[in-house]
Amino acid sequence: xxxxxxxxxxxxxxxxxxxxxxxxxxxxxxxxxxxxxxxxxxxxxxxxxxxxxxxxxxxxxxxxxxxxxxxxxxxxxxxxxxxxxxxxxxxxxxxxxxxxxxxxxxxxxxxxxxxxxxxxxxxxxxxxxxxxxxxxxxxxxxxxxxxxxxxxxxxxxxxxxxxxxxxxxxxxxxxxxxxxxxxxxxxxxxxxxxxxxxxxxxxxxxxxxxxxxxxxxxxxxxxxxxxxxxxxxxxxxxxxxxxxxxxxxxxxxxxxxxxxxxxxxxxxxxxxxxxxxxxxxxxxxxxxxxxxxxxxxxxxxxxxxxxxxxxxxxxxxxxxxxxxxxxxxxxxxxxxxxx
Amino acid sequence: xxxxxxxxxxxxxxxxxxxxxxxxxxxxxxxxxxxxxxxxxxxxxxxxxxxxxxxxxxxxxxxxxxxxxxxxxxxxxxxxxxxxxxxxxxxxxxxxxxxxxxxxxxxxxxxxxxxxxxxxxxxxxxxxxxxxxxxxxxxxxxxxxxxxxxxxxxxxxxxxxxxxxxxxxxxxxxxxxxxxxxxxxxxxxxxxxxxxxxxxxxxxxxxxxxxxxxxxxxxxxxxxxxxxxxxxxxxxxxxxxxxxxxxxxxxxxxxxxxxxxxxxxxxxxxxxxxxxxxxxxxxxxxxxxxxxxxxxxxxxxxxxxxxxxxxxxxxxxxxxxxxxxxxxxxxxxxxxxxxxxxxxxxxxxxxxxxxxxxxxxxxxxxxxxxxxxxxxxxxxxxxxxxxxxxxxxxxxxxxxxxxxxxxxxxxxxxxxxxxxxxxxxxxxxxxxxxxxxxxxxxxxxxxxxxxxxxxxxxxxxxxxxxxxxxxxxxxxxxxxxxxxxxxxxxxxxxxxxxxxxxxxxxxxxxxxxxxxxxxxxxxxxxxxxxxxxxxxxxxxxxxxxxxxxxxxxxxxxxxxxxxxxxxxxxxxxxxxxxxxxxxxxxxxxxxxxxxxxxxxxxxxxxxxxxxxxxxxxxxxxxxxxx
Numbered sequence: 001x002x003x004x005x006x007x008x009x010x011x012x013x014x015x016x017x018x019x020x021x022x023x024x025x026x027x028x029x030x031x032x033x034x035x036x037x038x039x040x041x042x043x044x045x046x047x048x049x050x051x052x053x054x055x056x057x058x059x060x061x062x063x064x065x066x067x068x069x070x071x072x073x074x075x076x077x078x079x080x081x082x083x084x085x086x087x088x089x090x091x092x093x094x095x096x097x098x099x100x101x102x103x104x105x106x107x108x109x110x111x112x113x114x115x116x117x118x119x120x121x122x123x124x125x126x127x128x129x130x131x132x133x134x135x136x137x138x139x140x141x142x143x144x145x146x147x148x149x150x151x152x153x154x155x156x157x158x159x160x161x162x163x164x165x166x167x168x169x170x171x172x173x174x175x176x177x178x179x180x181x182x183x184x185x186x187x188x189x190x191x192x193x194x195x196x197x198x199x200x201x202x203x204x205x206x207x208x209x210x211x212x213x214x215x216x217x218x219x220x221x222x223x224x225x226x227x228x229x230x231x232x233x234x235x236x237x238x239x240x241x242x243x244x245x246x247x248x249x250x251x252x253x254x255x256x257x258x259x260x261x262x263x264x265x266x267x268x269x270x271x272x273x274x275x276x277x278x279x280x281x282x283x284x285x286x287x288x289x290x291x292x293x294x295x296x297x298x299x300x301x302x303x304x305x306x307x308x309x310x311x312x313x314x315x316x317x318x319x320x321x322x323x324x325x326x327x328x329x330x331x332x333x334x335x336x337x338x339x
Numbered sequence: 340x341x342x343x344x345x346x347x348x349x350x351x352x353x354x355x356x357x358x359x360x361x362x363x364x365x366x367x368x369x370x371x372x373x374x375x376x377x378x379x380x381x382x383x384x385x386x387x388x389x390x391x392x393x394x395x396x397x398x399x400x401x402x403x404x405x406x407x408x409x410x411x412x413x414x415x416x417x418x419x420x421x422x423x424x425x426x427x428x429x430x431x432x433x434x435x436x437x438x439x440x441x442x443x444x445x446x447x448x449x450x451x452x453x454x455x456x457x458x459x460x461x462x463x464x465x466x467x468x469x470x471x472x473x474x475x476x477x478x479x480x481x482x483x484x485x486x487x488x489x490x491x492x493x494x495x496x497x498x499x500x501x502x503x504x505x506x507x508x509x510x511x512x513x514x515x516x517x518x519x520x521x522x523x524x525x526x527x528x529x530x531x532x533x534x535x536x537x538x539x540x541x542x543x544x545x546x547x548x549x550x551x552x553x554x555x556x557x558x559x560x561x562x563x564x565x566x567x568x569x570x571x572x573x574x575x576x577x578x579x580x581x582x583x584x585x586x587x588x589x590x591x592x593x594x595x596x597x598x599x600x601x602x603x604x605x606x607x608x609x610x611x612x613x614x615x616x617x618x619x620x621x622x623x624x625x626x627x628x629x630x631x632x633x634x635x636x637x638x639x640x641x642x643x644x645x646x647x648x649x650x651x652x653x654x655x656x657x658x659x660x661x662x663x664x665x666x667x668x669x670x671x672x673x674x675x676x677x678x679x680x681x682x683x684x685x686x687x688x689x690x691x692x693x694x695x696x697x698x699x700x701x702x703x704x705x706x707x708x709x710x711x712x713x714x715x716x717x718x719x720x721x722x723x724x725x726x727x728x729x730x731x732x733x734x735x736x737x738x739x740x741x742x743x744x745x746x747x748x749x750x751x752x753x754x755x756x757x758x759x760x761x762x763x764x765x766x767x768x769x770x771x772x773x774x775x776x777x778x779x780x781x782x783x784x785x786x787x788x789x790x791x792x793x794x795x796x797x798x799x800x801x802x803x804x805x806x807x808x809x810x811x812x813x814x815x816x817x818x819x820x821x822x823x824x825x826x827x828x829x830x831x832x833x834x835x836x837x838x839x840x841x842x843x844x845x846x847x848x849x850x851x852x853x854x855x856x857x858x859x860x861x862x863x864x865x866x867x868x869x870x871x872x873x874x875x876x877x878x879x880x881x882x883x884x885x886x887x888x889x890x891x892x893x894x895x896x897x898x899x900x901x902x903x904x905x906x907x908x909x910x911x912x913x914x915x916x917x918x919x920x921x922x923x924x925x926x927x928x929x930x931x932x933x934x935x936x937x938x939x940x941x942x943x944x945x946x947x948x949x950x951x952x953x954x955x956x957x958x959x960x961x962x963x964x965x
């Protein structure tokens with residue numbers, strides 16, 4: 001048996017380093033989902049690089065038996081861009097939290113997405129700063145009482161998917177830490193996408209923001225609160241599929257009773273629409289994890305991939321002008337000799 | 340190159356001349372200065388230049404704030420500075436005259452565009468009386484030349500509108516100066532023809548203006564005779580003219596080639612560093628990847644990612660950008676990855692003087708990071724020497740797996756001089772070996788160090804079995820004499836102390852791998868030592884030549900390595916009773932050497948956004964010699 005055909009297992013992706021998240025943290029189930037998934041994908045551990053910034057989520061690379069960089073706060077998408085730029089052959093996954101990626105690192109996130117660098121970006125959204133012990137985050141709801149907002153936060157929160165779609169990310173999806181199967185399916189799609197992919201993972205911080213997503217993720221609530229997006233199918237949810245999403249007269253998707261509009265009146269989900277407008281509108285359907293919220297793949301389109309294009313530009317230049325000759329370039333233009 | 344027109348028998352030979360073209364920033368002074376420089380370089384003169392322009396792309400026309408100038412010093416012998424003061428000033432308008440007159444010594448020459456001294460031109464320059472009429476210029480050789488009107492009439496037949504024609508007056512000035520200094524005209528004509536190929540009317544107008552300027556000199560009988568400055572007898576070899584930013588670019592490319600590594604350059608546009616990004620961006624067929632990042636922080640972070648992935652990673656900027664990169668640089672220090680941070684220094688603080696030069700980032704390079712975070716510092720000292728400094732910065736970064744700060748400055752970046760082209764084959768081999776095997780039983784320890792350099796192994800993604808994680812958290816990374824080199828997170832107090840000291844020891848140890856101090860002490864018994872670093876080299880060298888011409892003794896030590904210092908620096912300093920440290924800051928190197936060697940170094944500083952003049956150094960040394 002050659003090395004190429006050795007079947008990998010979950011264990012092959014575990015670094016063996018002691019996992020140090022708080023007991024009960026949602027990060028554990030995300031880590032497990034990733035470690036279960038990777039052996040199913042056609043990747044060798046040595047060809048994977050996990051890059052992170054700072055925060056609880058950012059400890060992720062330490063637990064992966066792959067190459068990894070635990071960087072600085074907010075800069076993971078930039079560091080990862082450097083890895084992918086230098087080596088388009090690698091699988092580069094970026095892990096971070098809502099504070100890391102939307103506050104201090106918001107700029108790098110949107111630019112990595114607009115450039116369409118071949119990065120798989122997973123943002124664990126727990127709507128709180130965990131590692132610094134419980135301050136409100138850029139996704140915390142208005143009025144949130146925390147140590148740094150004892151009278152309630154006045155900050156209007158970001159909608160992470162709206163940000164990603166606004167930056168014209170070519171792959172945008174959402175999943176949550178309560179459903180390993182859904183996570184694995186979503187991460188697999190993320191991996192298969194060529195170009196920048198952004199996945200928001202609803203993640204429970206049981207210490208500083210416990211139950212933030214209970215309104216939609218508690219088993220009893222899921223049927224009526226989670227809207228599973230399926231490409232090519234009418235958007236429906238509810239125990240009896242009695243609810244759906246239809247577009248109103250302003251072009252805005254709204255939750256409707258299927259009985260009222262009829263099945264033909266429902267919006268048919270199309271991940272591959274070039275124009276991100278409708279996907280953006282879908283991301284606005286829920287203002288927070290308290291009303292029916294879509295999960296799954298919002299957008300999956302193709303656009304030239306930055307790191308691949310960079311490589312192609314170099315190759316085209318060699319093709320056109322031959323390989324660079326430094327001595328020749330240095331002595332081009334006016335030169336003179338002194339005997 | 341030979342002169343393509345008959346030499347006037349009355350031609351007077353000069354050994355050197357300093358010419359300053361000055362006009363409004365829309366007048367194209369940098370362009371004609373560049374042309375005159377290229378011509379003189381190709382003619383074989385030694386030369387040095389000093390471009391000086393406002394930060395605004397178009398400051399209010401005709402005002403003193405909008406004056407742009409280009410000074411070029413040409414000679415028939417080895418020179419090291421752009422000259423203290425011009426022998427000839429070309430002033431295209433009253434503001435250019437006013438802004439530069441204070442630097443003109445009586446007896447020097449003013450060539451003035453007399454067409455631009457109308458009342459409104461005078462108003463814009465803040466003049467109440469016309470200096471061409473009030474006898475205030477009596478001490479100078481003043482030549483009033485109606486440059487604009489001659490240019491307009493010379494281009495009339497071409498059907499060029501007068502307003503457009505006026506724009507060619509800089510080529511008139513260039514033509515006139517080419518006649519005055521017996522420059523070959525063919526290269527200029529060829530350059531105009533190729534540069535303006537796509538705009539035939541502009542091409543024709545510029546050509547007509549250039550020829551008109553030349554003919555004016557020859558026929559107007561305003562000037563007694565032309566001058567010539569013969570080619571200089573420099574060291575044998577092939578030369579070209581080069582500015583510092585271009586030399587830096589080629590130094591980085593040469594380092595990547597010698598290291599056999601792909602070059603990644605991530606940068607954010609900033610004056611005066613952007614030209615390095617521009618130059619590298621042209622070299623696609625060298626396999627060089629350039630990325631114009633979303634900000635300075637991203638540029639540094641991208642370089643770190645590229646370094647982790649096995650590239651020679653560079654990020655370039657100027658002072659304000661270094662501030663922003665400092666957190667990432669600290670990460671690179673903790674990760675112990677090779678990387679070069681180019682800082683083309685400019686006047687600060689804040690936006691300061693973006694187009695002017697200064698050396699005030701030395702302390703920033705040395706200490707401008709949180710925690711104990713030492714890194715090597717290499718500083719270039721002439722425009723062409725930026726090549727060697729860039730190569731050296733890369734060599735150290737790669738060998739010691741450390742970020743290195745490469746300091747140049749605005750004067751070096753844009754200043755030009757002839758460059759004896761180096762033999763690329765003779766450059767040292769700085770290639771590195773990536774780790775390929777496990778190094779600790781069945782484990783890979785990313786911090787198991789080389790006992791001599793203390794560098795850690797560089798294992799790049801894609802290498803089977805060597806998967807590892809590195810990060811900014813303190814780690815078990817001693818990796819010497821059996822100590823843990825796993826790189827695993829460690830908060831142990833003893834480990835942190837050992838790691839802080841080890842990182843410092845690694846950088847300090849580089850002193851064993853750099854040359855001794857460059858010392859120029861002709862007689863060997865000078866009492867005064869001038870210690871310099873960076874771009875003050877030219878002014879110090881020229882100042883010393885003057886001192887020595889007076890049969891006085893003075894020594895000059897110049898530093899290219901600012902951290903660590905050359906091993907013998909303390910010994911050298913102790914041999915002189917007086918040490919003078921001229922710097923374009925408020926005494927940063929002098930503080931470092933005072934602290935390090937307890938030497939009573941005298942600081943001599945200037946922060947005007949322009950280099951020292953040789954005479955300033957000369958006078959200061961004379962004062963010290965008593």
